[in-house]
Amino acid sequence: MSEVDAKTLEESEERAYGFWLFLMSDAILFSLLFATYAIMVTATDNGPDRTEIFGYWRTAANTALLLSSSLTMGLASIAICETRKSASFQWIFVTMILALAFLVLEIQEFAGLIAQGAGPDRSGFLSAYFTLVGTHGAHVIVGLIWMAVLCLHLALRPIGPEIQSITERLTMFWHLVGIVWIGIYSLVYLPGLYQ
C-alpha cells in the first residue's frame, strides 16, 4: 500500500469514527425523546389516548418498509465496496423507493391525525408523540437527500475511497434510523395497539 493510500484509509477511518460518535450523540437525543414520550403518554388532557389513534396496518407496513430498506441499503453498500456500479444504483434506488413509501405513509398518518383534531397542539401526549416520530421522520428525509447525493456522486465519478467512505457513513446512519424505528414500533405503537 502506498503512502497516499494509507493516508486516505486513515482519514476515512477517522471520518467513520467521528461519525459514529455523532450517531451516539444522536442516539442520546432519541433516548430523551423516548423518555419524554414515556412520561407524557398519560398526559392526554381528555383528548385521544394511544389506544385510539394508531392504525394497525399502517404501522405494520411502515415497519416492513423501513426494515427491508435497511437490507437493501446493506446490499447497496456491498455493491459499492465491490465497485459494481449498476448494482449500486439499483439497490440505492430500491432503498429510496422504500424510504419514500415510508414517508408517504407517515405523512398521511400525521395529516389524518391533525385533520381529526389530534394534532401536536392537542395535548402533551400528542406533542411527545409527534416530536418523537417526527424527529425520526426528519432523519428519514435527511437519509433520502443523502442517498440522492450519493447517486449524484456515483453518476459523476468512478467508485473510489471517497464514495466508499460516504457510503460507509450513510449506511451507519440508515441503520440507526432503522434501530430507532424498532424502538418506536415496540414502545409507541405496539403498546397502543394491544392495550
Added chain:
Amino acid sequence: MFGRLNEDALPFYSEIAMAGAAVTVGGGLFVVAVVLWTGSLIYLWRNWLTSVDHKRIGIMYVVVALVMLLRGFVDALMMRAQQAMAMNSGGYLPPEHFDQIFSSHGTIMILFMAMPFLTGLINFVMPLQIGARDVAFPRLNLISLYLTAAGAGLVLVSLVIGKFSTAGWTGYPPFSETEFSPGVGVDYWIWALIVSGVGTTLTGINFITTIVKRRAPGMTWMRLPLFAWTALCASILIVFAFPALTVAGAMLALDRSAGFHFFTNDGGGNAMHFANILWMWGHPEVYILILPAFGVFSEIVATFSSKRLFAYNSLVFATVVIALLAFTTWLHHFFTMGAGASVNTAFGITTMIIAVPTGVKVFDWLMTMYRGRIRYQTPMLWTVAFLVTFTIGGMSGVLLAVPAVDYTLHNTTFLVAHFHNMVIPGALFGFFAGYVYWFPKAFGFRLDERWGRRAFWFWVTGFYLAFMPLYALGLMGMVRRLQHYDNPDWQPYLIVAAIGAVSVLCGLICMAIQLWVSIRDRERLADTTGDPWNARTLEWYSSSPPPVWNFASLPKIEGSDAFWRLKERGEAYREDENVGTISLPANSNDGIVYGALAFVFGFCMVWHIYWLALLCLGAIMTHLIVSSFRDPTAEVIPADEVARHEHDWKTAARAGSRYDGDPLCDYRTVLRKVPAQ
C-alpha cells in the same frame, strides 16, 4: 414579511438599554474601523479568519471568550450595584431589566465565556501535547468556532434588537412559556443555545477523534499528559450531554412557537420534565467546565514544582470517574421539586460520592507540591488560590448535597455563593492560569509578571469579598435574584459584595494593562527556547510560536513527561536531520459561510421570519452537498522551509536554554539530595 420584527425592537424605551446597545454597536464598529484603518483586513482574513490551523482557531476561541467575559462581567457589576443600593428603593434598574441582566450574565459566562475559553485552550494545546499535526477534522473545527461565535452574536444582538430573556439562564417553564414571556427574549436564549450547542457537539466529536486516533507513536494512554486526559473526558461529556440541551431547547421552542404542550400549564404539559432534561445537560456541563481546568492545574503544578505529577494514575482514574459520575447527580439541582425522600436520598449520596475523586485530585496536587522546588510565578499563584478556594466551595457543595439542608438553602444567595465558588476558582482561575502559562507558546513572549500578580491579587481578593458575604446572606434568608429588598441587615453585606466586584474590575483592568505592557516589552519578555517555564510535556518541544506544522518530525515517545525525558538525555534541541515535505489542509471560507447562515437562521427563528430561516437551512444543505464534491485542497510546505525553521529555532534554543540537561530539578534527584543537606 419580517415576522415580529418592527421598529419597536430598537432600544429607545430606556436610557440604560440604549447605552448598552450603543456600547455594543460602537465596540463592533470600532473593531471594524481599526481593522480597516490599519489595512489589516486581508492579513486577518488570510491568516486568521479562514485559517484551519488548530492553534489559530484556539486563539480565536480565547478572544471570543475574553470579549464575552467583559460583557458578562459588566452584567455582574450592574447587579452588584443594584443590590447594594436597592434597600427600600427601586435602585437604578427596573425589575424587567434586572431580570434580563441576571439571565444574560449566566448564559454568557457559562456558554459564551467558559465554553469558548476551554475549547480554545484545548484546541491550542492538546494536538501539540499528543504530538499531532492538527485535530482530526480541521475544517469542521473552524465551522464549530463560527457556530459558537454565531450563538454569542445572537446574545449580543439581543441587546440592540429586542430584549433578552428574563427567565434566568436556566429558562424554567412555565415562566419561559409564551403565556408569561410573550416577547423574543426566551427565543434569543433558546436559539443562541442551540446554534452554539451544535458547534460544541462537533468540537467534542473532533477532540475525541483526535485523541483516540492521532496520538504520536509511543504515546500510549497512560503516557498521555493529564490535560489531554481531561480534554478527552470533557469531550465525551460534551458529546453525551449536549443532546439534552438541544432537546430541552427545541421542546421549549415548539411550545412557544407551534403551540405544543410539553411544559405548559395547560394541555397536559409537565414543567418539571424541563428541569429534568435541562439538568441532565446542566450537571455534566459543570464538569465540562471544570475538568479541563483541572488538566491545566495538573500541568502547572508539576511544572512549577519541578516534579513529576504525583500519582498520575490516580489522577487519570479520578478524572474518568468524575466524568462517569457527572451523569448521576443532576437531580440535586431540584431537590425541592418533590421527587420524594428516596429519590432525593439517592441523588444526595451520588453527589457526595463525586466529591471523593475530586478530593483525590486535590491531594494529588498537594503531594506534587510537597518537597518540590516551587516557583511562585503567576500560573502557580492561580493554582494555589484555586486549591484553597475551590476546597471551600466544594465543602459548601457537600453541605448542599444533604437534601434536608438544601430545603433551607435552595434558591438563596448561599447557592449563588456555592456555584460561583466552584466555577470561578475551579474553571475561570484555571483558564487564566492556562492563559498565562501557554501565552508564550502562542505568541513567543511571556506576559508581564508584575501586572499578572496585581491582577491575581485583585481577582482573589475581589472573589472573597464578593461571594463570602453571599454565604452569610443566604443563611440569613436572602433569596437570590432580588431586584430590591427591605431588610436593613442585608445591606452591609451587599455593599461588601459590590466592593468585591469593583476589586475584580481592577483585576480585569490589570489584565488589560498586562497585555498592553507585554506587547510593548515583547523584546524583553521574548522566549527563544520554546520552553520558558522548564516544563515537561510535548507542547514545549516546539518553537514559540510553533510553526503551522507543529513538529518537523516526532520523537518516539517512551514514557510520560516526554519532553522532560528528552531534556534529561540532552536530545531536546538536537536538530532533526531527515525532514520531508509536509502537507496540511488549506484555508477555508466554510467557517464564515456556515457561521453567517446559522446566525441569520437563529435570528429569523427568534423573530418568526420563517421564509428566510428556511432559505438559510436550504443554503446550508446546498453548501454541504456542493462541498462534498470538492476534493480537499492541501497546502504543501517544502522540506527546505521546514529544515530552515528547524535549524533556526533550535540554534536559538540551544543558546538560550537554561535548563537543558540539568537533572537538578528532577524529583528523584531532589529526594536523594534533600536528606544529605
